[in-house]
Amino acid sequence: xxxxxxxxxxxxxxxxxxxxxxxxxxxxxxxxxxxxxxxxxxxxxxxxxxxxxxxxxxxxxxxxxxxxxxxxxxxxxxxxxxxxxxxxxxxxxxxxxxxxxxxxxxxxxxxxxxxxxxxxxxxxxxxxxxxxxxxxxxxxxxxxxxxxxxxxxxxxxxxxxxxxx
Numbered sequence: 001x002x003x004x005x006x007x008x009x010x011x012x013x014x015x016x017x018x019x020x021x022x023x024x025x026x027x028x029x030x031x032x033x034x035x036x037x038x039x040x041x042x043x044x045x046x047x048x049x050x051x052x053x054x055x056x057x058x059x060x061x062x063x064x065x066x067x068x069x070x071x072x073x074x075x076x077x078x079x080x081x082x083x084x085x086x087x088x089x090x091x092x093x094x095x096x097x098x099x100x101x102x103x104x105x106x107x108x109x110x111x112x113x114x115x116x117x118x119x120x121x122x123x124x125x126x127x128x129x130x131x132x133x134x135x136x137x138x139x140x141x142x143x144x145x146x147x148x149x150x151x152x153x154x155x156x157x158x159x160x161x162x163x164x165x
């Protein structure tokens with residue numbers, strides 16, 4: 001498991017108005033608080049999430065919606081980090097990047113056990129203009145249990161302006 005205690009998560013750079021997401025919003029008191037970081041190799045991204053007992057689908061296994069949220073939020077955070085990297089900018093520089101999901105595809109490969117910390121590992125497949133494509137594997141007990149691909153798009157300018165960004 002990666003120790004990111006000294007590193008700020010991608011989602012921690014989002015302006016407050018963009019930090020309310022149920023999955024990754026640091027300001028959503030009822031949310032999952034998904035946090036994503038660059039992995040040790042500097043090319044992949046990583047996130048860890050420990051499911052709660054109420055994230056159950058069937059006894060002993062995680063509800064697929066939680067896995068979808070993990071993939072979704074990890075991928076959009078990865079997209080933001082990739083956009084900053086593509087522009088050779090630090091994540092605390094303006095204008096801020098925030099990405100939304102245009103497409104989310106998930107293959108559930110096997111039931112995901114609930115009694116372990118889940119790891120999401122992201123790979124940037126493409127950065128093109130306002131679009132970033134990210135693939136994410138969810139790993140439980142050393143096995144890939146789900147694979148997702150997200151097409152993430154930068155928040156449209158009109159929405160950013162509506163929010164005062």
